[in-house]
Each structure stands twice: as structure tokens, then as C-alpha cells.
Amino acid sequence: MMVRAWMFIGGSDSESREEIIAAIERKSKDSYPDPAMDMWVDFGFASCTSEEEEKRLCARYCRLIEACTFKEFCDAYRDHRLFSLFRSKGLPVDDSQRVQDPIAVGFDTAPSAMVDYGLFNCENDSERQQLRRAYKAFFDSPHGDPSALHEAAIEGNIHGYLSTVVQGLENPVFRRLMENPYPLPEYDSDDSDDSDY
Incomplete structure (x- = not known):
């Protein structure tokens, strides 16, 4: 399950459990996708106008991940329903950030x-x-x-x-x-x- 999650966020299936844990621990809590990654658009970062907005959106994702299961998050991502998932968990997200609405972006x-x-x-x-x-x-x-x-x-x-x-x-x-x-x-x-x- 950990390897599947790691691959889902762009990691390699050749890495061991220990390597994955070490890589996760090295990441800052404020980490978010690189602009060259598709996830930059999928997760709404492409619509942010400043680094401050990016950090706020990242913080919202951290709260969402704490409020839902990994399966809920993956299903919402796959089905382009992240905005709905935020709302279902009572977490406000700025509509202008167009969270995973590729047509809007x-x-x-x-x-x-x-x-x-x-x-x-x-x-x-x-x-x-x-x-x-x-x-x-x-x-x-x-x-x-x-x-x-x-x-x-x-x-x-x-x-x-x-x-x-x-x-x-x-x-x-x-x-x-x-x-x-x-x-x-x-x-x-x-x-x-x-x-x-």
C-alpha cells in the first residue's frame, strides 16, 4: 500500500519501504508539486498568483489529507472531484483556485x-x-x-x-x-x- 501511494505521487516502485519513509521524512510540510508536473495543474497550483497563495493551498491539502482516507483522496483525484471532497469535509477552498478542474484551468x-x-x-x-x-x-x-x-x-x-x-x-x-x-x-x-x- 505504501509503494502504491508512493508511486501515485510520482515515486518509483523500485524503492524500498525504508527509502520511501526516509524520502517522506526529508520533505517539508510545505512541499507541493513542481510546475513542470501535471499535478501542478490538477491540484490547482497553476491558478495561484503568488508563492503565498501556493502555501495556503498546500496547507489546505494537508488539512484535507488529515480529514479523509487515502482511498477517498485517490478516488476524488481520479474522478476530478477534489473540490467536492474539500467541501464534504467542511474545508473551504477558494473557488478561484480551480482545484482539479482542468477545463477551467x-x-x-x-x-x-x-x-x-x-x-x-x-x-x-x-x-x-x-x-x-x-x-x-x-x-x-x-x-x-x-x-x-x-x-x-x-x-x-x-x-x-x-x-x-x-x-x-x-x-x-x-x-x-x-x-x-x-x-x-x-x-x-x-x-x-x-x-x-
């Missing part, structure tokens, strides 16, 4: 979505913070439309679309950060040879 938990929305373009923490703030400003705006953002991503025009909603994206770094491999080349099914099937 604009990302999916798959690595492909990290490419689609530019997170893999970030070369350092400063760039991740800038991109994060741009998306947060988009979702905080009454004009921020997640469906339109998705369409812009598919068309390879995230920067062009976000610039119509969020001010201050003139810096060329934003154009680079919001690049993705879209639009994909057209696939013509008539060109394929189905004779072998």
Missing part, C-alpha cells in the same frame, strides 16, 4: 495538453510564472471562453486569441511560449490504400 492532465498550451516551451520558473499568469488573467476575465481557447489551440493561434482578451502580451516571449504544433497537416483518407484490410 485550460489544460488537461495529459502531457499532450502541456504541449498544446505551451507549458513545455517554458525554459525556467520565470517563464512558467509568466505563462501561468497570462492564462489566469484569461480565465479571470468575463471574456475568457475555454471553448474558444481550445479552438485557438487547435488552429495554432493561442497568442492571437489570448491577446484579444488579456492585455500585456505584446512581449515576444509570449508568442514563443504559446506556440504549439498546430494546425496539423490535413489527412486525406482517400489517399490511403485500404486493399490490405
